[in-house]
Amino acid sequence: MAKTLKIALDGPSGSGKSTIAKKLSKELDILYLDTGAMYRATALKALKLNVDTFDEKGVSSFINDLNLEIKYENGSQQTYLDGENVSDKIREPQVSMAASNISSLKCVRLKMVEMQRKIASSTSCVLDGRDIGSYVLPDADYKFYITASVEVRAQRRFKELTEKGFNVDFEKLKQEIEQRDYNDSHRDFAPLVKAEDAIFIDTSNMDIDGVTNAVMSYIKK
Ligand code: DC
Numbered sequence: 001m002a003k004t005l006k007i008a009l010d011g012p013s014g015s016g017k018s019t020i021a022k023k024l025s026k027e028l029d030i031l032y033l034d035t036g037a038m039y040r041a042t043a044l045k046a047l048k049l050n051v052d053t054f055d056e057k058g059v060s061s062f063i064n065d066l067n068l069e070i071k072y073e074n075g076s077q078q079t080y081l082d083g084e085n086v087s088d089k090i091r092e093p094q095v096s097m098a099a100s101n102i103s104s105l106k107c108v109r110l111k112m113v114e115m116q117r118k119i120a121s122s123t124s125c126v127l128d129g130r131d132i133g134s135y136v137l138p139d140a141d142y143k144f145y146i147t148a149s150v151e152v153r154a155q156r157r158f159k160e161l162t163e164k165g166f167n168v169d170f171e172k173l174k175q176e177i178e179q180r181d182y183n184d185s186h187r188d189f190a191p192l193v194k195a196e197d198a199i200f201i202d203t204s205n206m207d208i209d210g211v212t213n214a215v216m217s218y219i220k221k
Pocket of ligand 1 (some may be wrong): 100
């Protein structure tokens, strides 16, 4: 089998990694997997079933039969839950916090990681998430840790959500991002962490093209 290219992009929410991952996947003509969407869909399932997103017993009762599918339609990832396209629904603010909570459960992470490794196994791809370089694909060819200050990340998320028509309070949004940062980096199993061999990029004062060019310059080397 031909050698495949694997790229891991990790970092906290709002760091711009999904935008960069999409650009890389286009430029390099490789698959893009947004792993956060998978945790978000799992959280949506729990919300629908009225299962507490911290309740490992409750979540483990549905996780193995979770009907979650990742499809690629017109070149973009679509997330299906129980046959329904939930790609927009999973972006709603209450799903964001629920996803951060549910992602701390080991039964959820084991299931998601198994699916992610399977999708990534036979194809060149770029995955974005929290634990891609440190846990999901420790042998990735390139690993990047993309971050930005909380203020800048909150501003980006605020813009994105208001453009989508959500009514959001900036201070509340910033607090939620801080809370998610804390949750994501303090969970016991596969937390958000910079892999030792990941390249660190602070995007606070960079635009998307600047970051993409910086990342591409490493890949072309
Ligand atoms: O990237 P995102 O904001 O869409 O991710 C939503 C949540 O999912 C995030 O708060 C933490 C969790 N997540 C994770 O734990 N591991 C990943 N690889 C991706 C996301």
